[in-house]
Amino acid sequence: MTVCLLAASIARAQNVAPGTLHSVASLVAIDPETMKRVTIGSAFFVEVPSKAFSGNSFVYLITARHNLFDNNGNPIAKPRLSVLDSRTSVLREDPLPSGDRWFSDPKNDDIDLAVLPFSPAHATFTTIPLARFVNTSPDTTIAVDSQLGADAYYLSVISGAELEPHPVIATRFGRVSVAQPAATSDIPGAGKQNLYFLEGASAPQASGAPVFMRTGENAVLWGMVEGSIADPSSPFSGLIGVLPAAQIAETVRAMAAIQEQKP
Numbered sequence: 001m002t003v004c005l006l007a008a009s010i011a012r013a014q015n016v017a018p019g020t021l022h023s024v025a026s027l028v029a030i031d032p033e034t035m036k037r038v039t040i041g042s043a044f045f046v047e048v049p050s051k052a053f054s055g056n057s058f059v060y061l062i063t064a065r066h067n068l069f070d071n072n073g074n075p076i077a078k079p080r081l082s083v084l085d086s087r088t089s090v091l092r093e094d095p096l097p098s099g100d101r102w103f104s105d106p107k108n109d110d111i112d113l114a115v116l117p118f119s120p121a122h123a124t125f126t127t128i129p130l131a132r133f134v135n136t137s138p139d140t141t142i143a144v145d146s147q148l149g150a151d152a153y154y155l156s157v158i159s160g161a162e163l164e165p166h167p168v169i170a171t172r173f174g175r176v177s178v179a180q181p182a183a184t185s186d187i188p189g190a191g192k193q194n195l196y197f198l199e200g201a202s203a204p205q206a207s208g209a210p211v212f213m214r215t216g217e218n219a220v221l222w223g224m225v226e227g228s229i230a231d232p233s234s235p236f237s238g239l240i241g242v243l244p245a246a247q248i249a250e251t252v253r254a255m256a257a258i259q260e261q262k263p
Contacts, residue, residue: 015151017219020212021169022126024155026082027067027208028093039159040076041067042209042225045119046248047127048256058256059119059127061096062248063208064226065112066189068099073189075099082159082167084124090165094120105247106254112190112226113243115251117259130252133245134213134220142215147179147222152198154211154225154240174200176213176222177239184234184241187226195226195241202228202240211242221245 027041043063050056061081068076075098085092102114131137151173158168178197187193198211207227212219226241 015214016153016171017212017214019126020128020155020210020219022084022124022167023128024157024169024210025125025167026157026159026205027063027079027096028082028159029076029079032077039205040079041205041207042156043067043081044155044208044210044224045125045127046130046133046221046252048130048252050256050260052260057127057129058117058252058259060252060255061116061118062210062224062252063114064190064224064243065099065102065104065114066187067208068102068114069189071189081118081120082157083120084167086122086124089124091167092123094123103251103255105251107250110191111243111247112187112193113224113247113251115248115255117255128210128221130249132218132220133249134222135246136249139218140215140220142213142220144179147176147213150176150213152176152211152213152222154198154206154209156203156206156209156225159205172200172202172206174198174240178236181244182236184229184236187229187241190226193226193241193243196223196244197229197236197239198242200240221248224248 024044029040031038048058079096080093102116105111135141153173177199181194206225209225211222213222223242223245229236
């Protein structure tokens with residue numbers, strides 16, 4: 001039994017594409033009650049090529065919108081992003097705008113998505129190109145039937161009460177349980193959403209984490225972690241909700257189109 005479990009663990013580890021590991025970062029803030037540093041969620045970087053300026057791209061930071069607001073719906077004060085400084089090779093924290101200054105889905109601002117044009121200077125990170133979003137190009141098209149039961153993984157950065165010197169990236173696996181967007185019961189802080197679902201365990205700090213599916217030699221972005229469904233009356237109870245990558249793609253494409261028009 002031990003040998004079988006070890007073999008399964010190794011096989012899954014081999015499904016993690018190294019190029020995806022540094023696309024994720026932690027969102028942190030100071031808890032106003034304890035005055036201690038806390039992780040409020042995860043975020044990741046995506047890249048949209050410019051149509052007007054050949055060779056250039058727009059970089060966006062993506063997270064779940066509810067990460068940026070407290071339980072009363074107020075923006076969390078002074079959120080920050082923990083990133084690896086390319087000059088010192090240690091983590092630092094960059095200030096971010098409050099949640100009410102991030103952008104939402106252009107067609108439906110109830111979707112639990114927050115997007116910010118953000119490319120931190122002198123930082124070590126990788127972006128997920130738009131062409132590597134599932135079903136956005138011929139190379140990334142995957143039939144729904146072939147997604148069911150497939151292994152997927154998501155990334156988050158383990159962060160303690162104090163700033164760590166180096167990022168510790170946690171990789172968690174799950175099998176695709178629902179591969180077509182399905183309406184959920186309320187997501188805490190976000191209301192009803194249309195999500196994919198994974199089997200597996202989640203944690204609050206993983207909300208906003210990128211979810212990948214391996215296709216041959218590449219990994220494609222399948223979506224973003226929303227969180228586990230805790231409502232025992234929900235048919236999705238105990239599963240991990242995942243915001244589909246198509247909704248993220250729609251938003252960053254719209255933002256890039258607007259930025260193209262700016263002088």
